[in-house]
Amino acid sequence: EVQLVESGGGLVQPGRSLRLSCAASGFTFDDYAMHWVRQAPGKGLEWVSSITWSSDQIAYADSVKGRFTISRDNAKNSLDLQMDSLRPDDTALYYCAKGAYPGPAEDWGQGTLVTVSA
Amino acid sequence: DIQMTQSPSTLSASVGDRVTITCRASQDIGSWLAWYQQKPGKAPHLLIYGASSLESGVPSRFSGSGSGTEFTLTISSLQPDDFATYYCQQYDTYSTFGGGTKVEI
Numbered sequence: 001e002v003q004l005v006e007s008g009g010g011l012v013q014p015g016r017s018l019r020l021s022c023a024a025s026g027f028t029f030d031d032y033a034m035h036w037v038r039q040a041p042g043k044g045l046e047w048v049s050s051i052t053w054s055s056d057q058i059a060y061a062d063s064v065k066g067r068f069t070i071s072r073d074n075a076k077n078s079l080d081l082q083m084d085s086l087r088p089d090d091t092a093l094y095y096c097a098k099g100a101y102p103g104p105a106e107d108w109g110q111g112t113l114v115t116v117s118a
Numbered sequence: 119d120i121q122m123t124q125s126p127s128t129l130s131a132s133v134g135d136r137v138t139i140t141c142r143a144s145q146d147i148g149s150w151l152a153w154y155q156q157k158p159g160k161a162p163h164l165l166i167y168g169a170s171s172l173e174s175g176v177p178s179r180f181s182g183s184g185s186g187t188e189f190t191l192t193i194s195s196l197q198p199d200d201f202a203t204y205y206c207q208q209y210d211t212y213s214t215f216g217g218g219t220k221v222e223i
Binding site (some may be wrong): 035044 | 119150152154156161162163164167175189205207209210213216217218220223
C-alpha cells in the first residue's frame with residue numbers, strides 16, 4: 001500500500017523558514033516523480049513544485065520560485081520542501097504526491113499544515 | 119502561464135442525475151489533463167488522466183472527454199458518494215489546477 005506521510009508543518013512568522021518532509025513507502029520511490037501541492041484554508045488546489053525521479057528536472061510555481069526548494073533522497077525514500085522567506089499567503093495544507101513528470105498526482109499524503117502569521 | 123477555468127463553480131444535483139463539469143484551458147494542452155475528486159477533510163483522489171483514461175478502481179460512471187482547450191467530466195448517474203468537489207489539472211506545461219466545482223445536493 002502506498003503511504004506518503006508529510007511532516008514539518010507548524011506556525012512560523014513571516015520572513016522565516018520551514019522545511020517540510022514527506023516519507024514514502026509501499027512503492028519503488030525512485031521510479032516516480034514527486035510533487036508538492038498546497039491548499040489554502042477553504043480554497044482550491046495550487047501546484048507548488050515537482051521533481052523527477054533523478055532530480056534532473058525541477059519546476060516551481062511562479063508564486064514560490066526563488067523562495068522554495070524541492071529535493072529528494074532516493075536512498076531514504078524521502079522528499080523535502082525547503083521554504084524560505086515565508087509570507088502569510090503561503091498559509092496552506094501542503095500535500096506531497098507521487099506521479100509522473102509531466103503527469104498527474106496518482107497518490108497523495110494527508111498533508112501538513114503551514115501557518116504563516118506574526 | 120496556462121490558466122484553467124472550471125464551470126460551474128457550484129452544481130446542485132440529485133441522486134441519479136447526469137452531471138457534466140467543464141474545464142477550459144487558456145491554450146492548447148493536447149490531452150494533458152486530469153480530474154480529481156476531493157471530499158471535505160480528505161486529500162484529492164485521481165479519477166481521470168490523459169483527458170479520458172479512467173484511473174484504476176474508479177467507477178465507470180465517471181468519464182472524461184475533450185482535447186486542446188475544452189474538456190468535460192461526466193458522471194452518468196450521480197451516487198450519494200459523489201457529492202464532493204472536483205478539480206481539473208493541466209500538466210502540459212508545469213501544472214495548473216482549475217478553481218474547482220462543488221457538487222452538492
